[in-house]
Amino acid sequence: MLIYKVVETSQVDDLSLEKILNTWTALGWHLEGIHFAMREASRRPGMAFITFTREKEE
Structure with a gap:
């Protein structure tokens, strides 16, 4: 069975x-993927949601 992990960060720079x-x-x-939430007044994202997966251990 596949399980997911979502990590939220407001520090959207390369090192973070x-x-x-x-x-x-x-x-x-x-x-699994990275999704960015954009700010209206800026071209830089305000947040990032990074998703990971792995198989559930029995």
Whole structure:
């Protein structure tokens, strides 16, 4: 059975995203995708939601 992990961050810079990716993949999670929430007044995202998956251990 597949289980999901969602990590939310308001620090949307390369080092912060890299840290999250490296942390969770080292724990056995597989990157599913990254979704950005945009701010109206800026071209930079205000938040990111990073989703991971892995098989549930029996």
